[in-house]
Amino acid sequence: MARAQVRLNVYDMYWLNEYASNVGVGIFHSGIEVYGIEYAYGGHPFTFSGVFENSPQDAEELGENFKFRESISIGETDFTAAEVRTLIKEIGKDFRGDKYHLISRNCNHFTAAFAKELTGKEIPGWINRLAAISGSIPFLERMLPQEWLTPVALQQSIDERDRERDRERERQRERRVESIEKAEEATESAIRRQLNDSQTTMLNGYAGRGSLTTHHEDASSSSSSSSDVSSSPSITRCNTDASINDGDVYYRPRVRFIEKEVHTHLSVTCFLRFFSLLFGSYSRITM
Template sequence: MSKKGKTAVILNVYDLMEANAYTHALGFGAFHSGLDVGGDEYSFAGGAGIFTCRPKQADGAVFRESIHMGYFDGSSMDARRVIESLRSDFQGSHYNLLTKNCNTFANEACLQLLGIPIPSYINRMAYFGSFLSCLLPKELAGNAPVEGSTSLSYSNTPSQPSYQAYGGNGISLNGTSSATMTEDDAEIRREKRRAAAMKRLESARQDSFN
């Protein structure tokens, strides 16, 4: 989706827990989100700060849906510069699970690029949770369910896609070459990422009660 002189901005939304299958219709759930701009998906995590990954392929989460947010009035490089301007406000050390997470980053980026916010349901759980933040262990507040992979870097000249580090005929978790990966293999990988995310969340919940 593109228009002359404009860049599509797409919000990719991921599930962080199985219960989303039931609560999503009620406008509630635990979600991760990233913005697909010019073929790179931008998100935010503790440690990594603003980072990029392949669209719809965030580690530790299960892709749910893409939402076309609109068109940025400029090139993808112009859009990257806008996202770069958010770097100082979204450093890795600033991450907070409730008040400054991947969804608050996506929301701010959409406001800067398009002048509109992301759908409110995506960060609603964290919003309500922020009222109980005093009960959350400090170390838990800084942990991101989805880990950053490639930090964002910029130059004055067009660069290669930041996700090239994932290229090549690597071996998947089940021993299958990525060049010959079937839909079943991809589903297995998604399930393993989901299981890993669920394990981290369950561990975090147990820590919060200890």
């Protein structure tokens, strides 16, 4: 029976390996190549297998943070291609995506277990040395962000980041609405002040006119009374709607008429000034 070659393909992860590997500690990804297919393991937040297939030695297929380092011969296997696929399904039950852990169950733990099943041999110890050191020194693991360790924590971190982003967007929207409302209130307040100033000015003007009219009528009344005492109006005549003879003073209805006239002019003036403020053309209205 023909035996198939089993190779361990190793990849550098991140630029950090250019420095860390010089002191015997590196961050590596690895996969087992057999029958022209490379098998590797990665994490995800679901309860099915995290084992996946990859083109042998293709770092670009893994992602931009991976760089192919070397390929190491582990040995040969008696498993057929079909038996390898069956073995992958069985191993995948233990190496589920949601069970991935950067320190205790990573891609190198998978390649070590898979290589052992295929060839009965171990992979080089330096491949997973960082995980071994971190596992023996617990405080190192506690220093790492939880989202680095497991895909579940990573997904939770991503979800929380998305929620915080949505909350910040909502806060920004509320601030914009509040600013708009304040601007509208300031505009309305300015318009009300303009209208109040206009009303005060016109009321003062009409009060002056009413005073002049009253003085004029009082003078006319005095003149008429001194010239013709017999034609002075009676109290009954002033308080009725009867016709007024020459020289009669009908003062109270005149005051009421002036009040109505003022309110009418004020309403028209306020209306016109409101629209002149809105369209930016303030025009003087001569009453």
